[in-house]
Amino acid sequence: MTCNDVRVKVLHYIKDKSLIESGERILVAVSGGPDSMLLMHILNGYKSELNISLVCCHVNHQLRDVASNRDELFVRNVCRQIGVPFVSKRINVSALSKEKHISIEDAARQLRLGALYDIAEERKCQKIGVGHTSDDTMETFILNILRGTGRKGLSGIHPKRGKFIHPLLCLKKREVLHYLKNHHIDYQIDVTNWRSDNRRNFIRRELVPLIEKKFNKRVKDNILQLIKIIIDEEDLLSTLTGKTLEGLQKERDEGIVFDRDSIKALHPAIQRRILIRSFEKLAGEMRLNFKEIEALRTAIISDCSGMVFPYHGIIFLIGANSILVRVESRKKEVREDIHACLSIPGSIRFQNRYLIKTTVLEQINGNIDSRDCVYYDLDLIQQPLIIRTRNNGDTFIPFGMHQKKKVKEFFIDAKVPFWERDEIPIIADEKGILWIAGLRRADSAKVRKDTERILKIEKRYIG
Amino acid sequence: MTCNDVRVKVLHYIKDKSLIESGERILVAVSGGPDSMLLMHILNGYKSELNISLVCCHVNHQLRDVASNRDELFVRNVCRQIGVPFVSKRINVSALSKEKHISIEDAARQLRLGALYDIAEERKCQKIGVGHTSDDTMETFILNILRGTGRKGLSGIHPKRGKFIHPLLCLKKREVLHYLKNHHIDYQIDVTNWRSDNRRNFIRRELVPLIEKKFNKRVKDNILQLIKIIIDEEDLLSTLTGKTLEGLQKERDEGIVFDRDSIKALHPAIQRRILIRSFEKLAGEMRLNFKEIEALRTAIISDCSGMVFPYHGIIFLIGANSILVRVESRKKEVREDIHACLSIPGSIRFQNRYLIKTTVLEQINGNIDSRDCVYYDLDLIQQPLIIRTRNNGDTFIPFGMHQKKKVKEFFIDAKVPFWERDEIPIIADEKGILWIAGLRRADSAKVRKDTERILKIEKRYIG
Structure with a gap:
């Protein structure tokens, strides 16, 4: 040389x-x-x-x-x-x-x-x-x-x-x-x-x-x-992970969401890399260690759900059907006002994410099948009208049913990931739950032929 | 514990x-x-x-x-x-x-x-x-x-x-x-x-x-x-290589054949693994080292062709369009009888791979467009009829042409990989090449209206 x-x-x-x-x-x-x-x-x-x-x-x-x-x-x-x-x-x-x-x-x-x-x-x-x-x-x-x-x-x-x-x-x-x-x-x-x-x-x-x-x-x-070989193989594995990730992750307002079964179906080597990547995307400089990754991965491929893994300021939430990765502090921000009165007519911002609006009508003026709009007989409602998130032990009679159902079970059946359950607005009067907004109304206070004043409640997502 | x-x-x-x-x-x-x-x-x-x-x-x-x-x-x-x-x-x-x-x-x-x-x-x-x-x-x-x-x-x-x-x-x-x-x-x-x-x-x-x-x-x-991580990633890379290999290799009598462009298009990490796998398939216990793999890989992705890489009893032959991996000793077996006389009528086994048969007819009795069967005016042929492989400097006038062409150039234009060129039977009489069997006949000794005795030569692969 x-x-x-x-x-x-x-x-x-x-x-x-x-x-x-x-x-x-x-x-x-x-x-x-x-x-x-x-x-x-x-x-x-x-x-x-x-x-x-x-x-x-x-x-x-x-x-x-x-x-x-x-x-x-x-x-x-x-x-x-x-x-x-x-x-x-x-x-x-x-x-x-x-x-x-x-x-x-x-x-x-x-x-x-x-x-x-x-x-x-x-x-x-x-x-x-x-x-x-x-x-x-x-x-x-x-x-x-x-x-x-x-x-x-x-x-x-x-x-x-x-x-x-x-x-x-x-x-x-x-x-x-x-x-x-x-x-x-x-x-x-x-x-x-x-x-x-x-x-x-x-x-x-x-x-x-x-x-x-x-x-x-x-x-x-x-x-x-050996390093030369590893550099190339690392590049290949990294590209592969990137492509897989692209097809799988849904970036939402609340963080990164994965379909749990899709993650389960992946090769363990790719599962690890996807967890690490999602974490690093949100956590910046911090790194997950092997034991943390394995604990997370084992939980995901298990049959349990409702698990929460907080690591270095990032939370992995494992629901029955999906996985959410988000920054830990988000949660607290969101949960500040979880109980408020709704004036009729009027409107209210709820958790900075939803706009809930009430109006009084003489006739139904929209689609009664809409998920984001419900109608009640206002005279059958016992005010005040309350907007809040779920409480332990909440029950309601779903529209068209006769039996009470636990709200928790309803959420499970409706496949609402557990981390979303605490954020869904519930509208209730003195007698009980009227609407699990965007998901299901209760059977009570239905509009009938002789209803004189109709209460319309609308939900809009304002992210 | x-x-x-x-x-x-x-x-x-x-x-x-x-x-x-x-x-x-x-x-x-x-x-x-x-x-x-x-x-x-x-x-x-x-x-x-x-x-x-x-x-x-x-x-x-x-x-x-x-x-x-x-x-x-x-x-x-x-x-x-x-x-x-x-x-x-x-x-x-x-x-x-x-x-x-x-x-x-x-x-x-x-x-x-x-x-x-x-x-x-x-x-x-x-x-x-x-x-x-x-x-x-x-x-x-x-x-x-x-x-x-x-x-x-x-x-x-x-x-x-x-x-x-x-x-x-x-x-x-x-x-x-x-x-x-x-x-x-x-x-x-x-x-x-x-x-x-x-x-x-x-x-x-x-x-x-x-x-x-x-x-x-x-x-x-x-x-x-680290070993746990590597075991899983090794499994993934190995599966990936296996799948890629399956789609690429053609196992032929002469060894494993790849399309060169398909190999070129792969990620370097997979190129290395495919070369190693092909080698190991034929070589058993022996291993290629990193320098050998890299020399081979560099040659393949270069623009040169006609290169031969012998390693531990296995030969990699890199043609313009394809790559052949084969056991070194095969070649010698094949090349034993490369010059023989053909009797008319008669038949001969050539290189243990082909059966060449001659018959004399009064009329053409088959498809004149067949690649494996040609007809000549027997009276225009100057016996003895010879079967051999190519020699340096071989030329012929391809059917329908007027100019001589070098056999070597013909092989290149016809995209015959160089390792196959020495195995293709050539039929010639005293005046020159009559047929590059299975590929192209010469313009000489064509059957005419007044031809009395027709020589039919057929080639059959008996590999």
Whole structure:
């Protein structure tokens, strides 16, 4: 591998993976260590050929006092020499770590990514270049296995993700070092960067060397081959999940709704991925762990229903026929006014979702079969008219029947998912339930030939 | 975890994975070590409930002299005590290792599996039970990653494969030891068995303890979770590959044939799996490695054609429009008699695949448009009539044309895959090619109004 090969490899990789478009401005994250120094030199060398401009950014983690500042100064000086605009940003890792009770590594990661995003924004950079090599992807792979990952975590570092690009993933660490040596490019060692995580250091400095010594020398290459296979298979599984999801989910006001039988019929591998995807769609940064997914999946494929699984602010509700995934806080908002009086004539907004309107007529003026409109003999109604949601023990005589029925049983028979049952408006007078709005009216207060004043009640969904 | 839990777990696992059918006889492979001793005791304890009978088999690897014989004697005595029929078999691992130039571990594995199969056959056992635990599956997972595996190797040890069943995969090593201790069941330590591989010992005794100490204690559980996910995803990918393969491959006499464009259109992950499957179908025990698969795949998706890839006795031939996978030796068989004289009238078997028949007629007695039958004016033919395959530089004037055409170009235009071109019978007289059998006749020696003797040549495929 000559130095020329290294440059050609990187350039080829940038083109092959479409990492950079002509005319873009690239923010290069430079710690001062070998990888990021190489990245800056190569991008700077090809800047006319790629038709790009560069800005160098150094994030000072301030974790090692003098040494941190020395790294910053080092990068600043190099940039001045090679004529690349330089920006630095200091972040207070220790403070965030204490404040949020997270590890130094996690705090550093959050602040560093935030700083890079902000500077890219300020400096109008379309991409952020980071100097990860294939050694990093291999270490990430081992790290993810050891700390417990799903399959996705096995696919290592991606060549691009959002604004971030990793043009050196095609290189090995030793190629980087060889190139820097041959080109007399200086770098700092032991810089504070994203790879200063103790667990990662353990993998790099103890685990991998031990395996190479005792097991076989080719272990890095073996893992990189496996990652290539996994990346493609992950892409296939992900595409497959996406297509399946598209056909299955119904995005509703209340969240994502699935038909339970359709989920049951899927392959377990796809079931897992669909649950994870639905969760991540609503939960953002949070992740479900394996035990949570399996508990959920086992519940779904079981015969039970009416189960509620709250995870990290997201709720999965498993009804007899459907599954609802929604954000936890929604529920509380909705349930604020669940009991109100209805004036006649008049109208009322109920739970911010329905408009209920009453009018008094002399004659029926619409379709009596409508689900969203019912007529009563007003003189048979014992006011006040109440609108509310269901109560425990509610019963009514459904229209055309003679026997009382529990509202709960009615909901079950009508296949109303349990999470919707508490939101359906019920209209009642002093004598009892008149209408389970939109679903079934009671047998009482029917309009007869000699009815003089007709009460019309309408329900409209206003989402 | 109480001891009762251990038994319940194993029984549940046997039922859940359908490892044993009622009425079966199980050969239990017992080294004398803790896992196999537990397996024998549990199966023996449940033998009425499962309605099975047992035979215990000890394979003496003869690698540790006195100790090997002590293990054998130990198992024999236990079997006598608990009333399980006992068989032992001695294998000569060192001899096979030297003879075949393979490692002691590989030789031991081959001989042990062979011995177990033979005894299962002799003793009419439907299943062979082996005492692998979840620790073994976890070690196999790490072993496979380190020595370079595809995704399939990540799914660890399967609960059943062929006659072999692994009812203890649901248990951890420490559950096994705990149970044995509580039940005062004796076992030998350091027995020679399938787990005495040096690389496996390195993983068990050095690598995993180091990771547990320096990284986290839960590493085994994390890996077992990952394996569960991978097993399901492997099943899904494998089913998907199977279905795709079914729709694509044409099994022909000469091997497996694919339409090249259909393969090109597939996802790279499925392309890889289809190549591996086709290879394994013909190659049996041999495996393609990643570099071989990628070389093949890259060639297929390129624009070149006429490439031949021989791997471990199997040949992949990549034509312009199709791909043939076949066993290497076929070719030689076929090419033995490629030049023969045809008597008139008469018939000849050609390459064991075709029957060529000549007759002399006064009148045409069949369809002149048939691809497998041609007519000539016998008096215009300059005998002897020859049957052969193509030669370099062959030309002919195709029927209805005036210009000579190279046979090679004719084959290309007619989209005959290059591996078929050397097998197509060509009939010629002293003046040149008369018929590219089944494809095109030459313009020469046409039957005319005044033709007196007609030569009819027929080709029949007898494959």
